[in-house]
Amino acid sequence: MKRIPVLLALLASACGHLSAADVPAQPIAKKGALLFSDDFERTGLGAWKQNCQTFAVTDGVMKGSQTRDDHGAVAAIHVAFKDAVIEFKFRFEGATGINAVCDDKAWKESHAGHICRATITPKLIRLGDDRDGAMRNDILEMRRDPKRKAEGDKLMEGRTKAFPMNITTGEWHRLTLEIAGDEMRVSLDDKPAGFLKSPGIAHPTKSDFHFTVSGRDALFDDVRVWGAEAASAK
16 A cells, blocks of 8 residues: 555645744754764765665765655664754755655654654645654544544644745755754745744654655755754753
């Protein structure tokens, strides 16, 4: 059964659309120690683990391409944190979407240990609390069942927010993802682009970070992960 497209469809159907005016103007997290850095100035994936040989490093960038009908292309690194600032450059070269996902592989109450994510498409940025929202196992089962879908939808309220965008394909963009407590904020090319406050984001351990690429192709460069604390912290 092609499970992953069904999961993503359920996630997309739960979103309400907001605007950049609903995003805090100032950062919510301040950078601490640099935990991971990659500029891809080499051959080979290095620390990145992939599925189905769908990522490659060439000409100083990492390229991901979906090759399976039932799952996007995944490249993951092991980097542990609670709060973080994650920054990377990306370019759409035919891909329909990119997910930047934080996981806890020891967490069994959500699909694949997913905790929170930012989804980027040429038309929107969507933020999701996976742990307590669309990827929580019991909610997934409810929303697959037509008789219980409304019950699952009710539990999804407030766990996902979408922000319309116009992201030019074929050009480089920079996304900054801040996680501080139960809040998540994204900036696109240094401009506020999305914000979500939801309890699952505050999960104490994010053990891994990964990209998922839907469609062909997407390029990545200059990935940085810093530990962080809330910008308001003393």
